[in-house]
Amino acid sequence: MGSTHFLDGQWVDEQDLKISAFDLSVLRGFGVFDFLRTYHHVPFELDTHVDRLFDSAKAIGLDAPWDRNQIKELVKIGIEKNQNGQDLEVRIVATGGVSSDFITPGKPSLIMIFHPLTTYPGECYTEGVKVITFSSKRFLPASKSLNYLAAVVATRQAHGEGAVEALYVDEQGRINEGTTSNFLAVVGDSLITPPVSEILLGVTREVIIKLAASEGIKMEEKPLYVRDISQFQEAIITSTTKEIMPVVKINDQIVGDGKVGPITRRLANSFKSFVNSI
Ligand SMILES: Cc1ncc(COP(=O)(O)O)c(C=O)c1O
Structure with a gap:
């Protein structure tokens, strides 16, 4: 039926x-x-x-x-x-x-x-995924408008390059968000989320921020630049269907040691407990 x-x-x-x-x-x-x-x-x-x-x-x-x-x-x-x-x-x-x-x-x-429900293979979570960068900026980023022209083009390019997602990079070189996901990175001892003025307020991201607070993980809201990818120890994309997906490669650059990092693991576990308690 x-x-x-x-x-x-x-x-x-x-x-x-x-x-x-x-x-x-x-x-x-x-x-x-x-x-x-x-x-x-x-x-x-x-x-x-x-x-x-x-x-x-x-x-x-x-x-x-x-x-x-x-x-x-x-x-x-x-x-x-x-x-x-x-x-x-x-x-x-x-x-x-x-x-x-x-x-x-x-x-x-x-x-x-x-x-x-759309789901992703288990390896995406255990091994991490590759993403690419794509020059674009969403018009009125806080609005989930139907105009996903850049998303369709960028996602096709990502898939062609063996990546699951494309990250929008603006004219200042800031990584703001993915085509259908939010982006976060661990730098130093902080989990960084790009400025809210530049992104869609993802529901998964909001949940992660609360879970990070209860886990005692330090969070900061500030720009993440493409030129600083080599300083990212961990990177994550979050969305309704991807949940907490570890990113281990951005274009041809390995993130951290190329493995799923400890903060991502902690957040993924607490997210799992949270949704299992529903
Ligand atoms: C542009 C954009 N950013 C972020 C997200 C993640 O939002 P959510 O966690 O609510 O699925 C989406 C979801 O489709 C999106 O389209």
């Missing part, structure tokens, strides 16, 4: 999950989304994801005439409807709506897509 999705008040099969080609999300990439997963069939950090959806909409001036509690309820109903014993990922999309002049937003559509 296929999945059941949500579109503007209706539960529909994939073949009926259709919007107008006049919608600004299709024509201009104008719209926002959020993306969450379940652990043991429970939506992870649902309040935070729904709040971020509304923050994303506000940041680009997208009308979001929905009730937060109603969206949360619909996510839970959708998870129930799509239950097949495995965990799911949920994509909530708010489109720009049908435009009369191809540029002015119209009445937004609300879409929820339920899909089996």
